[in-house]
Amino acid sequence: MANAGLIAALLLLLSCLLVSPPSHAFYLPGVAPRDFHKDDELQVKVNKLSSTKTQLPYDFYFLDYCKPSKIMNNAENLGEVLRGDRIENSIYVFKMGRDETCKVSCRTKLTAESAKNFKEKIDDEYRVNMILDNLPVAVPRLRRDGTQAPTYEHGFRSKDDKYYINNHLSFRVMYHKDPESEDSRIVGFEVIPSSVKHEYTDWDEKNPKVHTCTPSTKITPSSNTPQEVAADAYIVFSYDVTFQPSEIKWASRWDTYLLMNDDQIHWFSIINSLMIVLFLSGMVAMIMMRTLYRDIANYNQLETQDEAQEETGWKLVHGDVFRPPSNSDLLCVYVGTGVQFFGMTLVTMIFASLGFLSPSNRGGLMTAMVLLWVFMGLFAGYSSARLYKMFKGAEWKKITLKTAFMFPGIVFGIFFMLNALIWGEKSSGAVPFGTMFALVFLWFGISVPLVFVGSYLGFKKPAIEDPVRTNKIPRQIPALAWYMQPAFSVLIGGILPFGAVFIELFFILTSIWLNQFYYIFGFLFIVFVILIVTCAEITIVLCYFQLCSEDYHWWWRAYLTAGSSALYLFAYSVFYFFTKLEITKVVSGILYFGFPRLKILLFVLGISLSGFEKPSAIQQRGIVPFCKGLDVIQQAQSGTGKTATFCAGILQQLDYGLVQCQALVLAPTRELAQQIEKVMRALGDYLGVKVHACVGGTSVREDQRILSSGVHVVVGTPGRVFDMLRRQSLRPDYIKMFVLDEADEMLSRGFKDQVSLVINFDLPTQPENYLHRIGRSGRFGRKGVAINFVTRDDERMLFDIQRFYNVVIEELPSNVADLI
Template sequence: MEIADFHMQEELPCQVVCRIVLDAKSPKSFKDMIDDEYRVNMILDNLPVAVLRRRLYGSQSTVYQHGFRVGFKGRYAGSKDELYFLNNHLSFRVIYHKNPDNNSARIVGFEVTPHSIKHEFTEWGSQITTCNNDTKNIIRGSTIPQIVDTHTDVVYTYDVTFKESDIEWASRWDAYLLMNDDQLHWFSIKNSLIVVLFLSGMLAMIIMRTLHKDISNFNQLDPQDESEEETGWKVVHGDVFRPPVNSRLLSVYVGAGVQIFGMTLTTLIFALLGFLSPSNRGGLMTAMVLSWFFMGLIAGFSSARLYKALKGTEWKENTYKTSFMFPGISFAIFFVLDALMWRQGSSGAVPFGTMFVLVCLWLGISVPLVFVGSYLGFKKPVIEDPVKTNKIPRQVPKQPWYLKPIFLMLVGGILPFWVIFIEFFFVLTSIWLNQFYYIVGYLFIAFVMLIITCMEITIILCYFHLRGEDYNWWWRAYLTAGSSALYLFLYSVFYFFIKLDITKFVSCLLYFGYMLIASYAFFVLTGTIGFYACLWFVWEIYSSLKID
């Protein structure tokens, strides 16, 4: 649909865009879009069109909502049948700021109010009698909305008004970005801070009291005195650095997690510094993708260093899997979802050319950088363990139910999810409910809290395992923090049924497919954070023991 050009500060009354007749298939298509709450998006001077709406919780202030709905459902008075109506008349309001120095004007807002009007024609159908210079009376006087039905004439019309504002051009995005209640964000931060302080207190008690006391007593023992028997975490010092099962896969996922961590941190810092302005459409996604490509260097380096420390020798295979495993699985899911959108003829599908460019950048930038980083990592001297590893593995004693790996891993994932779920709610709302989200400061604080929580909960649970003489901590540390992704995905399922009203199978598949990719990336990110925290903890406590 093309709308005729209009000029600055020249108001237009009701203007006819086009007249269409709904065929046999059109009503079903419109009804499906109305059921799925499809919205129409337009842009004027790089500003997206928005609908004014009141805030929730009885507030009198108003906020912007991105785009306008295709139509709505309703009933006539006294009727029980639910009908579908089209928003076929758009009242645009262009807000501008006038410069008193040179009398020029710049656009600082673009609002729309959609209406449903059943337009009337003259006897011969050549002129629309309900579209004239008196736009306001047209809207107020029309009591019959445009119903969606077969063989129905639908006329699309619009009008344009202008309003002067004190908002300066540099601040024109402020109204679009003030979409969320600050009190909820501060509640989220306070909630996260309480969790962090609680875990910090437990960790301080373990390190300052229990561990310090154990290390002091152990180092004061006479090696010739065998009357004192070692117990707890000290007894497994000869097995704690034994390479885990499938150490190559662990190295691959740690490298992928470092790459995602670097991408996330870089993007958030650039956004905080103001380099990723919302006026630059697509800038945030472009920055994320490019930073992920260039972080392939540290991904290869981290994976190679860990793999070599775990006595791995097949560095080429390790590098190959680091380059392709996580992005390959994610891209395969994304390609299937995009193919479904292609088949549906959706404008939201990524074009084949763009997909081809992304693959070329992946193979041309990320993969070579992973190989360079891996080469540099393997050239470094191997990291020597602080204690020697026994040749024969020690038998792990039977653990009580509350120290079972699956139970502790599931428990460990609750708190990392707890500190970010409110911000995650706002992110989901901005993606799926057409709202703006650009409060990067809150998101950065939530990310820092997430890092601290993943580190602390993993260290605490790792200590409980080592105290129970269970030295198989490598994969457990990764999965403990990474299990928060399970709760993230379950929350997205809950959000789907509570907040969204999606009925089409393909649309449901797209939602859960994208949430699966996001949860998978979150698993790799949090798992890597927990693993490195646990590695540092184990290294520090066992390097403090005086063992011959």
Template structure:
């Protein structure tokens, strides 16, 4: 029966990977519950504005925090929990189009800058802030040509407020604002009904010093941009400088282009990554690590371990039994409860909670339920899943606690419910206070903070207690061998079996299995780029699980063979130490890829990466612990103990 299961394992894995890549490569998907909207010719299209973003400061601001043109009434859109935590602030705008009716040089408004408004614009241009807009739930993008001639264009989210540079031979750098936007709305036409669906929203920005004759009035015709004379702006126009007492006139063009792209596939161009071959290289690199570790585990399990078990079980005389060496010698101490066993139970329970959240989230993402059109959906799903996975956290922590002869299950439940979330909440609260001090829209409002606390105390904590109660009522996990009352002395270890050295070595391979994909994730988060390769990510996640389990089993076996039975905490720290390398890599990424100069922005980056590394430590540590736990129970239940 066991051989049949093993024989089915490899075909099942191949089928699973093929299915994942099928989902990844599928060009069309519908988000359940979201229906396409059909527009007739002349229908009004309202553009919404979102937050201003900058990769230099990482501090988002609402669109109207800068003195742009405003509509008569500013209406805030309803946002989900994930959008609020991302700092999204979606509002209406003065940009309105009519479906399939082009416009040229439409005047939005006229502003005369004073010292304060000029300073605000200059600061935002200096920090490279971008304006984000939305039309029919599609984000505004700027097409950027690639180096290859035949390659499709890349897309930059949002349009820069302006640029800083020299003009007309001037030696001094000046600030110029993008006050003219040329929009391109792409649509897919239904030939039967003559209705159309929006499949693209692009823009080209220009800085134009508009001119006109006479005094300004609402119906004044511009000489630099006149729809009646078919005169539009170009790069040859003088740019609009940002200075006090300067007059700025905001205008836009809009053209409509028919496209062959269907509505279900309209996100494909936005999600096009630079090169899928890099992700395949990541998968191959990770698989090489897994194959290397699998070979070592197979050698240990099939040759060395099998030989050890046969030798131990064939001992005939008491003299031979007394000459035992290796891992069997510590059988009476290997299941002795570790020091700080309560803390280990808490971390294992938290790791189970985090593992369940990650697994279910990625399964939903691979199946297309977390579409990028549902902004904030990924973060909302992760938060809710974390809360409901508290049931499994309490259960696993309580089961392990009872095995260690613990009796106060309520105490372990309380620590499981509060240790990790409280640590993260304190860091998050400090970072949020810094964001609030910068008057950024990224600061979480009081109402949302209250909602987070309610999710924690009102749902997560009770579920942890329910799980702990159920787990503690289960029968105690029995050890396969008896434990002596007096612990045996651990012999002096070789230098390479030093706990610190072996723990640090153990974290290298799990990190090496994921670091290439980690680069794309960090780029998506901190450089404001799309990431939707959940098929690749899920495969890398599975490889991470296998790598953590195998490296922990290998090092645990070496540790037991050297007669060191203190494996509990070391098994957790061996794979968990990969979080240290993650944080070091994040530090390297900060200094090599990011252009952050403000202290607050740097604190935000390292604060959030510290939270991510802490979560990664809990996740990988728990995987390694359970792998080693299963391994030790398996080998000690396979030998005869007198």
């Protein structure tokens, strides 16, 4: 029902957008308009030199352009610095409403080094960025070869491999005049660069004059020789400026830059994504309204225990579905970080859609993303703590530190290395030390404390209760079909979320790497909502199929199913790199692939940390005495590593040169016996151990055949093991280790007589090890170690029993021989 409501809301929103009249992108400037009077000074500012071929910005005065007497940096926000903007003053100063012609700026003599720099930047197609009244300069003309030149290129290369510099600039300033006053507002800023070799007789620095043009005549570039770039050459820089009234109002002056000519493609993207959502919603509705409803109804009508035992599909794992996953603390960190990222993205989208992060608010988008990420640390700590407490975790400080430092630490490490590469290229895109310190302060001074506050609030709330009771003994998972294997299903799950956004992804990559404006956040927000719905629905569908396959390990699968779309995102970015970009430098390629790989690196990190980190408490206490040949009694909660304890001990005591049964393990159920066999095989894979499970429901002849060929360890249920002993297929002569697993469960099921028959069937009188897992009494040959782990709740319960019955419950001695 929730999905149906969300789809209805999306359809309503889409319908409203379809019936609305066409309009250009709007924006809320974020700065107040400036009014200019006649002859007011207009200061042109210069920004970084940028190139789509290298992606390495440089300071404007990195090249030998005319410099003002004192270079002053403009105050920049955090986002501008991170983008590599370096806004400075220039020699271009106009008088409002006053045209100027053939204004000579300066004369510069090129050295061999400066000429080389000019030529390199011409080859790399660097463009010049200028700003007037917060408006970027535009170029409304064609190149010499007839192609469109949307940006101000500082030079060009001829067919005969000669380099020429655009040393003459023809500016045009458009203004809108207020009819009720004499005030004017700038609504347009254009430039036409050209290359002119100025001619002059005697150069006067104080009053420079050239013969190529006069204050009353403009330069005609086509009738003049272009200025070649060469060492020891003198270059004269000049400019014209023309003021032109315009009907464009100040609120619409950015329409020229934000004009969207490909809106049909964006609508196609939304419709494509919506079709995917409708398809998945249909599948989810079918599962929820038909399959689950029918199954639950049938399940509730079961009248006898025999009928209950005939369950199939997902109902069989209802007692295991909420069992905590492996590496649950790592999953909690990932979920907390995901909530932090989702919150940052959602709030950024909302503000951007409302126009607060328009391109006129230079650096606003980047600043908002960084600050929102910092403040969303509160929700990261809260989410990871709530999930960790649901998993019965107790080390809340440990999980909080991981949440606060794992992902930000990885990102900062990669960012620092990439910044070092940019610094080595002497690019202005390198983040200064002061900004780096500010980022570290935001991390340690604000984000980390907020994560701790959120974690504290999360742990203060009661734990989320599981709706069903988790079985004590984990259920054996049957062999899965090839299409339900984790790797395949996870990779399949990422295709549809990626398909919902890949068209919009093209425009985002284009705006980032080809220096274009992206300001269709309304479209992007709709696609974002569709993406969230798609991820949720594909995860629901695949998790349902997984549970129907009796595989209850769904926690990590649910997280990685939608997250695998990052793999397709990276693959598409590789495709985009080789088909759309012309990057030539190695450092630029590293920069391109460095940022998209951040999320992929997290997946690699998660996979590498999915193994064992360290032995559990009972493994640390139990394995050593077992390997010493002592008798061991161990008791602990489910999932603490008791099986691995006695398996490791048995594997250490085996004589692998003797292919006879040397260890016997009894388990109450077939599934548990098969699970123990699986653990034993995995731990002893490189030791060459031979293990066999003797359980009911399998072929007796197959058991006899395997036992006759020789095994080191036999794991089985009491009935089948006794049958093999009685048939003499299993010889007890060499058994020196005996394990009674889940003793209380076994005895409560009525296996007491069968267990006694197995134990007393000519086993050696002094076995090396005799182990009870649940602390029941048993016979043992000599001194051993008793290990009994209880929780604080168990201690309180035992204390209450003592007080109620007025009895004394003595603790189990560490030396088992003291019980004799």
